[in-house]
Amino acid sequence: MAKRDSCMAECDILGVGAAFTGGLARPSLGRPGKNLGPNRCGLHLDIVYSVNDTADMPTIVQSCRIEEGDAALLSRQAKRRQIEVSTLSSLYLKEKALEEEFPGIGFRDAAGGREAYLPGQRVAVWEVVDVYREAKTISRTADHFGWPEYLVKCALAYAKQLPAEIAAQRHWEAGE
Amino acid sequence: MIRLVADANLSRRFVAACLRLDEGFPIVHLADWISGKHRISKDPVLLEALREQGLILVSFDRRTLAMHAGERTRSGGGHAGVILFRRSVSPMDYGKQSRLVVELWKEAGDWDWSDRIEYLPRA
Numbered sequence: 213m214a215k216r217d218s219c220m221a222e223c224d225i226l227g228v229g230a231a232f233t234g235g236l237a238r239p240s241l242g243r244p245g246k247n248l249g250p251n252r253c254g255l256h257l258d259i260v261y262s263v264n265d266t267a268d269m270p271t272i273v274q275s276c277r278i279e280e281g282d283a284a285l286l287s288r289q290a291k292r293r294q295i296e297v298s299t300l301s302s303l304y305l306k307e308k309a310l311e312e313e314f315p316g317i318g319f320r321d322a323a324g325g326r327e328a329y330l331p332g333q334r335v336a337v338w339e340v341v342d343v344y345r346e347a348k349t350i351s352r353t354a355d356h357f358g359w360p361e362y363l364v365k366c367a368l369a370y371a372k373q374l375p376a377e378i379a380a381q382r383h384w385e386a387g388e
Numbered sequence: 389m390i391r392l393v394a395d396a397n398l399s400r401r402f403v404a405a406c407l408r409l410d411e412g413f414p415i416v417h418l419a420d421w422i423s424g425k426h427r428i429s430k431d432p433v434l435l436e437a438l439r440e441q442g443l444i445l446v447s448f449d450r451r452t453l454a455m456h457a458g459e460r461t462r463s464g465g466g467h468a469g470v471i472l473f474r475r476s477v478s479p480m481d482y483g484k485q486s487r488l489v490v491e492l493w494k495e496a497g498d499w500d501w502s503d504r505i506e507y508l509p510r511a
Binding site for chain 1: 395396397399400401418419427428429430434448449450451452455475478479480
């Protein structure tokens, strides 16, 4: 019998507008497949993929297989943070996807939760936006921080895509 | 002798403005302190490194930084002092920033800064 070398991980992903199963859907993981008809996205989904797909909690369940060793690592890290493995998986997945989409952006723990920042510079994205609002230009903002312009562009591109998140992070940190 | 380190969210222009007001003002930018070794450090690591050297961090107010400093004080690790600009101070008003810090330092240079957090402008 082949050694089982991977296990199933499931996580709720916040704010994802469509179900993604990568062609490896396992409807049998959930309750027997009851087709609920088109969801908000117009997709016909099995009940497994419609969990929490409501306006109040717009998340979907996404399943994937990972190596046993990676699962153990994830479990240890979740325990350390005192959160569920699925919550941590969801967080990592979301942040890694955003890091791929916006090179130069990373995430760190902050007083109000996770915060987007420029890992090589200790500066939060919302702080770059604050300076840009006053500086008015990318070159003046870059000059303020003593950075190359592409770092400012990275931060501004992220902020443009996720303005509500940046505003919330600023609110938590600056209290305004 | 250097006593103050300006955080990465402050401009080198702020440091230059301090030095224009007082040629011997004991401040350095984080990017220039020990060859920028700590420009990527997270708050707890930076606070520990500064504590070891007895250096005060000057930064813009971020709740997380104050939180980490407070945690270090409560845990007994301590920190060597933090000066935070309130968000009412414009990030690009280097003149005001430098005047506030230089004025504070005239009075506070001899204080015991251990575990102290000072906000500017002072209330």
